[in-house]
Amino acid sequence: MKRLLSGNEAVAHGAWEAGVRVAAGYPGTPSTEILETLARFPHVYAEWSPNEKVALDVAIGAAYAGRRALATMKHVGVNVAADAFMYVAMTGMEAGLVIVSADDPSMHSSQNEQDNRQYAKFARIPCLEPADSQDAKDLTIAAFDLSEQFDTPVLLRMTTRICHTSTPVEVGARRQEHPPLTDKYPRNPAKYVMVPANARKRHPIIEHRLEELAAYAETFPFNRVEMRGRALGVITAGVAYQYAREVFPDASILKLGMTYPLPQKRIRDFASRVDRLIVLEELDPFIEDQVRLMGVKLWPERVLYPHTKSIFPITGELNPAIVRESAVAAGLLPEPQAGEKQVVRGEDQAESPQPLPAGLKIRGNGHLDLPARPPVLCPGCPHRGVFYILHKLKVPVNGDIGCYTLGVVPPLSAIHTTGCMGASIGVAHGAAVAGDKERHVAVIGDSTFFHTGIPALLNVAYNRSNVITIILDNRTTAMTGHQANPGTGRTLQGKETREIEIEPLVRALGIDEVVTIDAYEVETIEKTLKRWLKQDGPAVLVAKHACALLPEERKKYVSLQVDPNVCNGCTICFRIGCPAILKSDKLDPKYHRPLAEIDPLLCTGCEICARVCPRDAISFRDQVLHLHYDP
Amino acid sequence: MEFHQTVPMNDTASSPSKSLPSLNILLTGVGGQGTILASNIVAEVGVALGYDVKKAEVHGMSQRGGSVVSQVRWGRQVFSPIIPPGEADYLIAFEKLEALRALSYLRPGGQIIVDPHAIPPVTVTSGDAHYPEDETIQVQLARITPHVHWIPGVAIAEELGNARAANVVLLGAFSALLNHDPDLWLGVIRQRVPEKYRELNEQAFARGRDLILTGPR
Numbered sequence: 001m002k003r004l005l006s007g008n009e010a011v012a013h014g015a016w017e018a019g020v021r022v023a024a025g026y027p028g029t030p031s032t033e034i035l036e037t038l039a040r041f042p043h044v045y046a047e048w049s050p051n052e053k054v055a056l057d058v059a060i061g062a063a064y065a066g067r068r069a070l071a072t073m074k075h076v077g078v079n080v081a082a083d084a085f086m087y088v089a090m091t092g093m094e095a096g097l098v099i100v101s102a103d104d105p106s107m108h109s110s111q112n113e114q115d116n117r118q119y120a121k122f123a124r125i126p127c128l129e130p131a132d133s134q135d136a137k138d139l140t141i142a143a144f145d146l147s148e149q150f151d152t153p154v155l156l157r158m159t160t161r162i163c164h165t166s167t168p169v170e171v172g173a174r175r176q177e178h179p180p181l182t183d184k185y186p187r188n189p190a191k192y193v194m195v196p197a198n199a200r201k202r203h204p205i206i207e208h209r210l211e212e213l214a215a216y217a218e219t220f221p222f223n224r225v226e227m228r229g230r231a232l233g234v235i236t237a238g239v240a241y242q243y244a245r246e247v248f249p250d251a252s253i254l255k256l257g258m259t260y261p262l263p264q265k266r267i268r269d270f271a272s273r274v275d276r277l278i279v280l281e282e283l284d285p286f287i288e289d290q291v292r293l294m295g296v297k298l299w300p301e302r303v304l305y306p307h308t309k310s311i312f313p314i315t316g317e318l319n320p321a322i323v324r325e326s327a328v329a330a331g332l333l334p335e336p337q338a339g340e341k342q343v344v345r346g347e348d349q350a351e352s353p354q355p356l357p358a359g360l361k362i363r364g365n366g367h368l369d370l371p372a373r374p375p376v377l378c379p380g381c382p383h384r385g386v387f388y389i390l391h392k393l394k395v396p397v398n399g400d401i402g403c404y405t406l407g408v409v410p411p412l413s414a415i416h417t418t419g420c421m422g423a424s425i426g427v428a429h430g431a432a433v434a435g436d437k438e439r440h441v442a443v444i445g446d447s448t449f450f451h452t453g454i455p456a457l458l459n460v461a462y463n464r465s466n467v468i469t470i471i472l473d474n475r476t477t478a479m480t481g482h483q484a485n486p487g488t489g490r491t492l493q494g495k496e497t498r499e500i501e502i503e504p505l506v507r508a509l510g511i512d513e514v515v516t517i518d519a520y521e522v523e524t525i526e527k528t529l530k531r532w533l534k535q536d537g538p539a540v541l542v543a544k545h546a547c548a549l550l551p552e553e554r555k556k557y558v559s560l561q562v563d564p565n566v567c568n569g570c571t572i573c574f575r576i577g578c579p580a581i582l583k584s585d586k587l588d589p590k591y592h593r594p595l596a597e598i599d600p601l602l603c604t605g606c607e608i609c610a611r612v613c614p615r616d617a618i619s620f621r622d623q624v625l626h627l628h629y630d631p
Numbered sequence: 632m633e634f635h636q637t638v639p640m641n642d643t644a645s646s647p648s649k650s651l652p653s654l655n656i657l658l659t660g661v662g663g664q665g666t667i668l669a670s671n672i673v674a675e676v677g678v679a680l681g682y683d684v685k686k687a688e689v690h691g692m693s694q695r696g697g698s699v700v701s702q703v704r705w706g707r708q709v710f711s712p713i714i715p716p717g718e719a720d721y722l723i724a725f726e727k728l729e730a731l732r733a734l735s736y737l738r739p740g741g742q743i744i745v746d747p748h749a750i751p752p753v754t755v756t757s758g759d760a761h762y763p764e765d766e767t768i769q770v771q772l773a774r775i776t777p778h779v780h781w782i783p784g785v786a787i788a789e790e791l792g793n794a795r796a797a798n799v800v801l802l803g804a805f806s807a808l809l810n811h812d813p814d815l816w817l818g819v820i821r822q823r824v825p826e827k828y829r830e831l832n833e834q835a836f837a838r839g840r841d842l843i844l845t846g847p848r
Contacts, residue, residue: 004678004686108689132685165712166674166686245710319713370732371760373661373752375697411757574757579696582756601794 005169007162010133011100012037014140015070018096019175020044022062024055026451027480028074029109030163031102035072036483039492043174048483048492051421051451052077056084056099063093063153064192065185068144075103075116076420080452082119085153089123090202091192092151096144102158105282106317109479111401111420113315115284120155120260124210127155127260128222131241133167139222139257150209150216157259159282161239161317214261222257225270232332233274235267235287240280243323247333262290271296278311278332282318285309300330377406379580380548380557380604382519383472386443387412388576388612389526395533396431396438400424400453402445403479404472411577415443422452425460425469432465439533442469446502447477447485454509460538461510468532469540471502472519474547482550506540513537519545522611548604558605558621562596566617569593573609573618581609651682653706655714656805659733660725661750662696665798668823669723670701672802675819676811677705687712696753698729721808723801725784726750727768734775742778744804746797748785780804780843787838796828796835803839813840 005013011034015023023046025035039046049055052073059071071081078085078101088097101119104110120127128143130136136158143154190198217223232251236244237259244253254270256262259281271277276299279288285308291298292308304310311330312318327333377384387407390397391414399405399415400423408415417427428442444453449471460467477483484490489499506514513532517524525543532539546553562584569588573581573596580602583594598609598618610618656673660666667688674686682705689700702714716735722743724730730745737743747765754760763771772779782804784797799820806816817833824832 002678004674004684160689161687161712164688166671166684167709167712168678168684239712242710242712320711320715324715370728371752371754371762373696373698373728373732374754375662376753378696409753410759577753577757579753579756582751583758 001171002168003171004166005133005137005171006033006164006166007130007133007136007158008033008102008164009037009166010130010136010169011072011140011156011158012041013169013171014137015068015098015144016041016044017137017172017174018141018144019068020070020098020144021067022059023047023070023072024049024058025072025100026050026052026055026077026080027447027477027483028052028077028102029480030104030160031072031074031077031100031158032480032483033163034070034100034102035492038070046492048477048485050486052081053084056081056088059097059099060084060088060093060153063088063095063097064091066094066183068096069093070098070100072100073102074110075101075114076110076112077101078116078119079114080421085119086123087194088153089125090194090199090206093147093153094186096147097153098140098143098147098156099153100156100158102160102163103283104160106160108160111418113283115282115286116155117157117259117286118284120157121286123153123155124206125152125155125260126150126213126258127157128257129157129238129259130162130257131238131255132162133165133169135222135257136162137169137171142220142222142257146216150213152206152209152213157238159239159317165239210261214264217258217261217263218265220258220263223263223266224255224257225266226253226255227273228252230274231276233270233277234280235270235277235291236280237287238282240282240318240323243318243320244280246320247323247327256287259287260290262287262294264294267291267294267296276332280312280318280323283314285314299332374409375406376409376577376579377403377412378548379578379602380553380606382474382543382545382548382606383407384412384576384578384606385519385522385608385611386470386472386525386543387414388608389522389529390414390441390443391575392526393529393533395441395529396436398424398428398431398440398442400442400444400448401479402448402472402477403474404443404445407443409577411575421448422456424448425453425456425467428467428469429456429460429463429465432467433463439466439468441529442467444469444471445478446471446473446475446487447483449502450486450500454505457506457511457540458509465538466536467538468529469538471506471540471542473502473516473542473544474519475544476547476550478547478549482547502542502544506542511538511540513539514542515540516542516544519543520606520608520611522608548606553604556605557603558624559600559603560598560605560607560610560621560624561619562598563617563619564595564597566615567595568615568617569595570614572612572614576608576612578609580604651680651705651707653704653709654721655719656703656705656721656723657714657719657733657736658701658703658723658725659729660699660798661729662699664699664725664750665795666699666701666725669725669798669802670703672799672816672819672823673703673805675823676806676816677703679815679819680705682706683709685709685712698732700733721805723805725798725801727765728752728762731763731768731771734771737775740776740778742780742808743772743776744780744782744801744808745772746784746801747781748783748797780808782839782842784835784839788835791831791834791838793828793831796831799824799832799835800839803836803841804843805839806836807840807843813837 059069062069101116237256399418424442428440584597677684719736784800788796
């Protein structure tokens with residue numbers, strides 16, 4: 001039966017059909033739905049681990065114990081897990097291990113756009129790249145088989161477009177229940193204890209394994225030649241295959257399901273059967289570099305150092321339009337004829353017979369100057385009040401990864417650095433020990449604190465720096481869609497569990513100056529921070545309130561109101577950056593400033609605006625409820 | 632040297648069947664409006680019609696009140712999940728500013744289904760930018776196509792008791808423009824929405840459909 005599945009759902013189906021027993025990961029766009037889907041299948045243990053390194057160790061542990069295992073993460077998660085990634089490449093396992101890296105070209109939801117195929121080459125393990133959801137399912141199954149055949153972990157490299165595109169997939173039954181490959185946990189220190197003496201013996205083995213994998217790549221069924229015309233041959237993989245089919249319909253194609261190691265004979269043979277050979281791939285010239293190193297001539301021949309990608313951009317996602325434009329610019333495709341040219345750019349004034357209406361501008365690039373719609377903290381977001389106060393206090397703020405990174409957006413404008421998961425606390429500590437005159441505030445979410453914030457806070461406590469840490473505890477992993485974490489009291493598969501309390505944990509790390517305050521209590525938060533700014537030593541504020549989008553919170557929504565007779569348009573409530581606060585058409589009679597009004601559909605009744613209003617023009621929840629019940 | 636995996640290509644993509652014309656549908660809205668759910672329904676309807684279907688969207692940070700775009704392609708054989716600029720046959724916009732933002736994807740003469748509902752972005756509410764006037768939006772849309780269908784999805788859904796059904800009102804209108812059997816769509820919608828909202832969504836769908844078939848009442 002065919003079903004429409006996203007690439008992520010297809011990986012989950014593939015892993016299940018292949019008999020996976022243990023799956024672990026940390027949520028991260030675009031990888032999250034793989035585990036969420038897999039967790040609902042029977043006979044599978046799936047967990048959110050606190051971070052990707054732990055997740056990969058868990059999957060390795062299961063594979064050492066002879067059960068097929070899966071680890072899932074976004075591309076930057078592999079950086080966190082890299083230590084484990086490298087040792088398991090050395091040891092191999094007792095049963096199949098597949099590591100999914102979901103890369104994010106164009107950084108739709110990421111801080112960088114690294115190409116994780118490089119990790120496969122780095123660690124000498126195979127890299128498989130699906131081109132649609134069916135491919136994703138089939139290659140996941142193939143990855144488990146390959147893993148066991150060659151005693152190697154396998155990297156399944158996805159990209160946002162594959163993860164989040166749905167295409168029809170033939171779904172099947174689970175293979176006959178996969179028995180543990182070993183009856184007894186292996187006692188094989190020569191293979192599994194990587195002390196130098198053993199590791200030195202393993203290294204030549206993995207180099208030899210790579211040669212065997214390269215030989216196998218020649219017959220790997222997912223490396224496929226599609227012969228059409230001989231004028232142009234395209235070597236491609238992943239979603240770029242789809243763009244090749246769309247933009248070069250007459251070209252012959254070598255579609256690689258395995259992009260490391262490469263099938264050298266097949267590439268040479270394919271090269272000999274076409275007049276011009278090109279490589280079409282997203283991000284790094286990963287295939288292109290290897291093909292050039294083989295001495296195979298790619299079109300066009302030119303000196304390429306230091307930029308080694310010849311035709312297509314090295315940055316950003318590709319799409320058919322970019323592929324076509326790049327091919328035209330390189331002289332590979334003819335300039336579009338006048339008749340074919342898509343005269344459709346709605347924003348292109350030159351092609352418009354009508355003048356633009358007043359008030360609308362054209363930007364330099366020919367696009368309409370439309371008001372941007374950047375992502376913002378939601379109405380009722382418990383992070384808002386903290387950032388309003390931090391902006392007001394004008395302190396340097398080292399931020400972290402999560403919804404709350406949006407504290408950087410005007411008008412809150414209250415974050416000054418953000419690098420990677422858990423970086424906030426260490427970066428703030430670095431400034432403090434460097435002797436920076438201003439006292440630094442590190443801001444980190446609950447899930448990010450569990451991920452990599454704990455060792456960094458331990459360091460602040462141990463080395464006694466002047467850092468103020470604010471843990472924004474919204475009781476969930478919000479950004480990626482409300483996944484469970486050690487603070488939520490339930491597991492990925494819905495089991496009740498011990499809900500970790502942050503304040504005692506912080507005390508145990510060695511910090512006595514710690515308080516937990518409801519994140520909506522902006523006055524108390526401000527008072528506390530002001531007091532701490534005048535004293536020395538580490539201090540931790542847990543600003544706690546559940547994410548306003550959680551079902552239990554939604555039940556409490558009450559829309560607040562602005563009293564137009566009291567509001568004088570002072571604009572202070574606009575400065576909290578809440579989407580529910582609008583400028584009304586009514587003007588204040590004295591200053592002629594627009595009065596505030598509240599969108600009843602968006603307002604959740606968090607009261608932050610009411611608390612910051614100097615004229616008490618905004619009702620509190622009790623007042624609204626009282627009005628409603630007043631006959 | 633001949634490899635057994637070399638397959639001679641007999642492409643179907645270059646000869647689309649007349650009974651199943653390829654269709655590119657771009658759906659756009661603001662985070663929280665149900666744009667993704669609507670595109671799931673459109674994709675499933677394509678499958679039910681026997682098309683090859685691809686549906687592409689981006690999750691994550693963009694969904695926090697930002698613009699949301701989802702793309703659905705129906706065809707005999709679909710390659711790229713992304714619709715190239717100027718090649719969308721239908722633009723379904725659950726918010727009118729977002730219709731304008733996505734307009735470069737529409738082919739000239741394509742069809743637009745747009746909700747007159749406005750959700751001012753924070754750049755507007757903070758006073759830094761100006762929300763385009765209705766006339767401006769109308770003029771801009773008309774530069775690309777005369778086929779603009781204003782469907783007050785939010786207003787109708789509120790009338791029915793729940794603004795969240797606005798997306799299904801626009802899908803009702805879409806199904807009517809395609810001359811589709813409503814039961815085909817309702818079958819998919821029933822599978823995709825919770826039981827307790829079934830009747831609401833059926834009514835929303837019917838109201839949107841009626842606006843195209845019989846005009847405003």
